[in-house]
Amino acid sequence: xxxxxxxxxxxxxxxxxxxxxxxxxxxxxxxxxxxxxxxxxxxxxxxxxxxxxxxxxxxxxxxxxxxxxxxxxxxxxxxxxxxxxxxxxxxxxxxxxxxxxxxxxxxxxxxxxxxxxxxxxxxxxxxxxxxxxxxxxxxxxxxxxxxxxxxxxxxxxxxxxxxxxxxxxxxxxxxxxxxxxxxxxxxxxxxxxxxxxxxxxxxxxxxxxxxxxxxxxxxxxxxxxxxxxxxxxxxxxxxxxxxxxxxxxxxxxxxxxxxxxxxxxxxxxxxxxxxxxxxxxxxxxxxxxxxxxxxxxxxxxxxxxxxxxxxxxxxxxxxxxxxxxxxxxxxxxxxxxxxxxxxxxxxxxxxxxxxxxxxxxxxxxxxxxxxxxxxxxxxxxxxxxxxxxxxxxxxxxxxxxxxxxxxxxxxxxxxxxxxxxx
Numbered sequence: 001x002x003x004x005x006x007x008x009x010x011x012x013x014x015x016x017x018x019x020x021x022x023x024x025x026x027x028x029x030x031x032x033x034x035x036x037x038x039x040x041x042x043x044x045x046x047x048x049x050x051x052x053x054x055x056x057x058x059x060x061x062x063x064x065x066x067x068x069x070x071x072x073x074x075x076x077x078x079x080x081x082x083x084x085x086x087x088x089x090x091x092x093x094x095x096x097x098x099x100x101x102x103x104x105x106x107x108x109x110x111x112x113x114x115x116x117x118x119x120x121x122x123x124x125x126x127x128x129x130x131x132x133x134x135x136x137x138x139x140x141x142x143x144x145x146x147x148x149x150x151x152x153x154x155x156x157x158x159x160x161x162x163x164x165x166x167x168x169x170x171x172x173x174x175x176x177x178x179x180x181x182x183x184x185x186x187x188x189x190x191x192x193x194x195x196x197x198x199x200x201x202x203x204x205x206x207x208x209x210x211x212x213x214x215x216x217x218x219x220x221x222x223x224x225x226x227x228x229x230x231x232x233x234x235x236x237x238x239x240x241x242x243x244x245x246x247x248x249x250x251x252x253x254x255x256x257x258x259x260x261x262x263x264x265x266x267x268x269x270x271x272x273x274x275x276x277x278x279x280x281x282x283x284x285x286x287x288x289x290x291x292x293x294x295x296x297x298x299x300x301x302x303x304x305x306x307x308x309x310x311x312x313x314x315x316x317x318x319x320x321x322x323x324x325x326x327x328x329x330x331x332x333x334x335x336x337x338x339x340x341x342x343x344x345x346x347x348x349x350x351x352x353x354x355x356x357x358x359x360x361x362x363x364x365x366x367x368x369x370x371x372x373x374x375x376x377x378x379x380x381x382x383x384x385x386x387x388x389x390x391x392x393x394x395x396x397x398x399x400x401x402x403x404x405x406x407x408x409x410x411x412x413x414x415x416x417x418x419x420x421x422x
Contacts, residue, residue: 069162087347107382
């Protein structure tokens with residue numbers, strides 16, 4: 001891994017400025033597929049599934065198939081799935097927003113209602129490796145939030161993914177993927193129900209398709225390659241290197257960055273990465289293209305850099321450091337908080353913002369699967385109390401009809417009061 005210094009502003013700026021450029025070829029292909037599925041429905045979905053996924057069998061998987069997946073999953077993996085699911089449920093149960101009712105003043109009541117959305121599509125990638133953890137991380141919070149219809153889609157669901165589907169309690173598993181799956185979920189076909197929201201990571205075509213449908217169907221993130229940033233002054237070089245390599249193996253475009261104020265530690269981590277990295281594969285390519293070790297001139301410079309990076313995953317040495325870092329998808333504290341543990345079994349969600357989006361939001365949670373709205377009730381007394389303020393503000397904005405809608409009620413209330421006095 002290359003070592004750079006925080007005084008090298010040009011290098012630091014290049015590190016911070018992610019390449020947000022979209023491949024125009026990917027965007028065009030995704031748009032073509034989405035429009036085709038939206039127009040021709042199941043016919044187009046079947047065509048693209050045959051063409052891109054080389055699959056021409058049944059798309060909807062029945063209970064028997066799911067049970068076969070469960071049986072084919074090793075007992076140890078089934079147990080691990082159950083442990084992960086338990087922890088995800090425990091965290092998700094605390095994430096659902098609470099309903100409340102408040103009497104703002106006599107005669108003016110505001111109620112906050114929390115209702116689950118009706119249906120969710122959970123996208124589970126089917127690339128190099130099966131990802132049962134992604135199914136758990138997307139489907140379980142939805143179920144905890146009360147979503148009635150949770151559809152899991154995957155282009156090539158391995159037995160462990162089917163096992164996770166049973167554990168998570170999804171209502172349907174469909175064998176489809178890519179932009180065509182996103183379009184089918186967003187717009188519906190004869191055989192596939194339209195959903196209210198699509199969540200879960202995917203490749204460039206999936207990301208492009210989610211962007212295309214986002215004006216018609218809610219999505220979680222416009223996700224990019226995975227990221228990790230580690231800040232340490234006292235960590236073990238071998239452990240830091242192991243975490244960098246672990247994150248880099250996700251994808252050749254993944255980003256793994258180590259920030260420190262200790263030149264000696266920087267050199268030791270670089271040596272540990274060199275000795276541990278596989279001879280070939282995505283981790284080696286990722287670290288060569290996007291990996292970096294930054295030696296900051298002091299802690300202030302290090303903290304500033306991490307906050308500018310706003311990484312998906314962030315690791316630091318001590319709990320007392322956490323308040324200084326205000327932009328990260330999730331933070332791991334201390335040497336034993338291995339980032340890989342969060343990918344699977346801590347219960348915190350691993351569907352996280354990338355590309356700097358941690359500046360304005362956190363990871364997926366049960367709160368993403370509910371609608372929070374208000375119910376407003378005013379009595380005669382309540383409206384009369386705030387009528388002057390409403391009228392004055394409406395007139396200040398030049399909205400005379402708004403003001404009049406309150407005046408007519410105030411006039412009626414006044415005439416009624418006069419009648420009562422007589």
